[in-house]
Amino acid sequence: MVIREPVKTDPAADVRRGPKKKKGVEVMTEISSDIIRGYNDTMILFLLIKGPSYGYEISKQIRNLSDGKYIIKETTLYSAFTRMEKNGYIESFSQISQDTGKRRTYYRITAQGMEYYRQKRDEWVLTKEVIEKFITKENENGSC
């Protein structure tokens, strides 16, 4: 019976918990989960259009494509997979990778998934327009 100490024992903790906040002069602007919400699916589908992939790879690709600005949480990613498979947007299949020889769960996009992606893309264009009407460029707003 070991009393859990506040020592970091789990090496993968950073990935799960997200990047450390830089405490310093400048406040690190981070992408909040509220705005990305609902677009995680879109990002995953975008990557699956290029071909089947699996969790860990998708995760890395999102990090890379966003220049490290957005790191998707593991739980968010895998729950997105489950949800999208249930909705028929993706299909899973198990396969042994040629390089590691280990079994992994791959996902491929379906026709419905493509359709959903296109819808989300159109919605994005609309939403962007609307939100930008409420965003001042730097400090151009007269009253402040």
Add this chain to the structure above:
Amino acid sequence: MVIREPVKTDPAADVRRGPKKKKGVEVMTEISSDIIRGYNDTMILFLLIKGPSYGYEISKQIRNLSDGKYIIKETTLYSAFTRMEKNGYIESFSQISQDTGKRRTYYRITAQGMEYYRQKRDEWVLTKEVIEKFITKENENGSC
């Protein structure tokens, strides 16, 4: 004791339930609550920067500024007010309007609210960049 019929008796129901979906050839692309989530506060604050206002007016201004593309739900709006007041982003005061003579709850933005708005604005710029990396322009993506 009246058994509730499925007849629409409430005239304000449209505002609460949002616009009717146009059933026809083209599928109406609507802004989903998932992407606007978290930016309702930002939109409200943006309008309050220009001066104190109240629920109904804010609601109309959002509809107008977005050319009717986004109609905020009443419950969303008023719960946003409550939340933001609790967070210190806005202050409320009751006042009788000159025109109608009726008492209304007005809100004004605080310094903290301005700070929050600026943060959200910066976050938006970042988020937009990231999401656009995952959005293909129309059908330019090679594999489809």
Add this chain to the structure above:
DNA sequence: ATCTTTACTACGACAGACATACTACGACAA
């Protein structure tokens, strides 16, 4: 007279993101 607009409030449900924690295996270093 009844409908519409204005101006709210209350309550509960839902869904996506997240925190926390755990498993398992191979590589490589101290």
Add this chain to the structure above:
DNA sequence: TTGTCGTAGTATGTCTGTCGTAGTAAAGAT
């Protein structure tokens, strides 16, 4: 040989913002 790192996940429960539903109430329009 112990420990850390990278890989590749699963399980479970919490939080929060949005939304559906349902009221109240008074002034103005038809």
